[in-house]
Amino acid sequence: MKKKFSVSYKIILNHSKDEVWKIISSPGHLNLFHPFCSSNKVICWDNKKNKKDELIYLNGLTYYREFIDWNEKNGFDLIIGTKNGKKSNVKWTLSDMNNHCEISITISPYTSKRINKFLYPFANLFLIRPKLKNYLKSVLRGLKFYMDNNKVVPRNYFGKHNWFS
Numbered sequence: 001m002k003k004k005f006s007v008s009y010k011i012i013l014n015h016s017k018d019e020v021w022k023i024i025s026s027p028g029h030l031n032l033f034h035p036f037c038s039s040n041k042v043i044c045w046d047n048k049k050n051k052k053d054e055l056i057y058l059n060g061l062t063y064y065r066e067f068i069d070w071n072e073k074n075g076f077d078l079i080i081g082t083k084n085g086k087k088s089n090v091k092w093t094l095s096d097m098n099n100h101c102e103i104s105i106t107i108s109p110y111t112s113k114r115i116n117k118f119l120y121p122f123a124n125l126f127l128i129r130p131k132l133k134n135y136l137k138s139v140l141r142g143l144k145f146y147m148d149n150n151k152v153v154p155r156n157y158f159g160k161h162n163w164f165s
Helices: 017-024 120-149
Strands: 007-013 037-045 051-057 062-071 075-081 087-097 100-108
Touching: 007 120, 017 087, 017 100, 017 120, 100 120
Parallel strands: none
Antiparallel strands: 007 100, 037 051, 051 062, 062 075, 075 087, 087 100
């Protein structure tokens, strides 16, 4: 996917980088803080960079995540999509800020053949980008909520998302 269609969101957490890493690197971590996650089941989670899981959204959509680069305490890259469908690239990055941590998520979505390639930049700008930005904002706000309150984030806590709720 071309980088120009990537969408990012970042947030600063009042927790150390080590604390944040401990949460986001644990098996099934999306069950704790993802507001649109019905379940996050581990398929494989070993220490040899072989990590895969299944994410079932509230609306029943099932995506599979395969972690392709694991950078201990700094983040990871993964591909996500339906079992036999196109995949999007996702990058989670942690940055140390003294006693705080900045975390960002960047999605490079696959290009759908249902959208004419000449119209795709407009669809991306006016539909895809805003929806993905809202999605990322909800996920990271969910992480903040979980870390600040030590409570699992209620489903659709920051509002529903018509792609995933």
